[in-house]
Amino acid sequence: MEEKQMRQLITYSRRIALFALILLTLGVFARNTETVHAASSSKDVLRVGMEANYPPYNWTQQNDANGAVPIDGSDEFANGYDVQTAKIIGKKLGRKVVVVKTVWDGLLPSLTSGKIDLIIAGMSPTPERRKSIDFSLPYRRTKMIAVVNKDGKFADATSVNDFKNAKFTAQLATFHYDLINQLKGTIKEPAMKDFSAMRVALQAGTIDGYVAEDAEGISITKVNPNVKIVDLSGKGGFKVDPSEVQTAIGVKKGNPLLQKVNQIVADISPAQQEKMITKAVLDQPESAAKGNWFLNIWKQYGGMLLRGTGMTLFISLIATIIGFVIGLLIGIARTIPRPTTRGKRWALNVLNWVLSVYIEIFRGTPMMVQAAVFYYGIAQIFGLNLERTFAAIVIVSINTGAYLAEVVRGGIISTPTGQFEAASALGMTHFQRMRKIILPQAIRNSLPSITNEFIVNIKDTSVLSIISVSELFFTGSTIAGQNFQFFQTYLTISLIYLVLTFTITRIFRVIEKRLEGPTNYNLMANQLQVTTPTLEDN
Structure with missing residues (x-):
């Protein structure tokens, strides 16, 4: 060279x-500024983990409207039923709530590794999860539903026996996915990462429906009139363990914070819970404007x-x-x-x-x-x-x-x-x-x-x-x-x-x-070609 x-x-x-x-x-x-700010008041901060992408339980917004709280490490804010529940707990504990936004698969390792103090993300206290973390008293009880297209061939379904040959899925790492086995004759598609992916798949027609909680049904019917909710919580519906239709707060095993959280959750009446979920549905982001x-x-x-x-x-x-x-x-x-x-x-x-x-x-x-x-x-x-x-x-x-x-x-x-x-x-x-x-x-x-x-x-x-x-x-x-x-x-x-x-x-x-560099490195040959006299020159 x-x-x-x-x-x-x-x-x-x-x-x-x-x-x-x-x-x-x-x-x-920039990151140190955030880290120093958090470290300077770590004892006064309650770090709550959630997806911030599961309305009306939790979502992301760009301002602090309607009582939203900041998301750690960003200029964004989180709101929803989970956030408002976290604010009640934070107020009773005298700690400021900060949301740590992560994907669903990252919630459990975030808690067990000490990255967050609580998981408040619409999580059910299943026996499998109880092996890894502790759970509080339930802060909401849910119903299990199926979300289908309003004009689809399964729109008139009323029980688990009405979904023969239907392609169904549910969220990854949830008991919802196991419930598909109770839908007689269904085709069990691979589990999906989040509800956004399932909504896309339903709209595109790659699936005929998905299993979810009633909160998802409340949320999607508000913004998408082309879907229908099939209530599968009663007679002819899913057979579930009572713990699976509850949402509870995840706490690291052995953390004394669990006792305080239980006392606070016990004071939230069912009427107050219903009022909070109703407000969350009204406050959740609207679909994009026309144009x-x-x-x-x-x-x-x-x-x-x-x-x-x-x-x-x-x-x-x-x-x-x-x-x-x-x-x-x-x-x-x-x-x-x-x-x-x-x-x-x-x-x-x-x-x-x-x-x-x-x-x-x-x-x-x-x-x-x-x-x-x-x-x-x-x-x-x-x-x-x-x-x-x-x-x-x-x-x-x-x-x-x-x-x-x-x-x-x-x-x-x-x-x-x-x-x-x-x-x-x-x-x-x-x-x-x-x-x-x-x-x-x-x-x-x-x-x-x-x-x-x-x-x-x-x-x-x-x-x-x-x-x-x-x-x-x-x-x-x-x-x-x-x-x-x-x-x-x-x-x-x-x-x-x-x-x-x-x-x-x-x-x-x-x-x-x-x-x-130049295309021809043979500089000596070029010089000889120019300087050497030919017979015609002589």
Whole structure:
């Protein structure tokens, strides 16, 4: 590589590193501001976990209207029946309620790892869940229903025997899904992540119905006149354990807070509960306004989309840069020539074995599993409560490093052997050869793969919702759960992802082109062609 190209590569690397440092500093400052604020009053804060995407129990909104409370780590607010119940408990305890928004699968590990104090999310105290956590007295009793299309062939169903050949589903990790077995002759579809997904599937016709609680029926019939609710709580309906049709508050096992919560819940009368659920139904977000759906989404939720996009870009950029550094170091280490002494050979073999194990583990397991194990596992085993954005960057960086280590190693070993031999003949050490001759070429040759990994990271940040990171996809799911324009919302998110990946691809292609240099490096031949006289000249 020419000296000019080497300087260009160094210049681009410095610019990208500086940009990443600025983003990291701003991000850490912003997150530290929130963390310090929470830490300064941790004894006065009641951290309540919920999806904030299950109206009328809980939902996300952009202001504090109707008594909403702030969501931890964002500028958004949560409201609903669960939130108002949490506020009653917080007031009696003298603690300010802060909602920790997470996906349903993340609620139990958040509680057991100490990330939250309570789960108030319309959760039923089933025997399986009681093995992991404690539950309070019920703060609401529910009825089980089936949600079907109003004009569908199962709209006239009245009992569990009227759904033959119907395609049914329910929410993942709930007893609702097991109740489908009682619907005679139904086709049991795979469980879905949340009610937003089930509403989309019902509207699209990929399912004929889904099992839910009466609160979901109250919510969806308010915003969608094309559905019908089949009450399956009485004669001819589901046979359920009484504990399964209750909603209770989850508390970590052995936490003395349970006794206080029970005393407070016992004082909430059934009449007050009914009044609260009625108000929650009235306050829940309306479906999107009529008109241009694209403009309406950006007008109502543009701030949320931009924050989600910023978080996605921030995490993916920082993690890609850190992962590249990790991969570069591992690539250099794994190409060290075999030492002549036994001790050094043994040490190098151990190092290569450790690095190989690291690469195989992080390339062979899903990033979602890695995030859950790292974020919740460290809290449970070591008692370390990591900030979620920091944990996300660590996970994506380590995962990226495992992939780029092989990319860099491939770039190194693809360099012609003669260059290694020539450098060795000049007396260069392994690291001198790498720094001055091999790495500049290997990095340039690996740039397309590094670009691809950056793009993959942008898309893969969607799995970080398992540790409550409000990236673009998690934000979009929340919006779809509020405006009930599922196709339009997810199409908008897709366009944002496309803009991000397209822009990044073009930027890196410009960098690649600048690093390619002139098409003809045979300068001596060009000079001879110009200066050597021909016979005609003579």
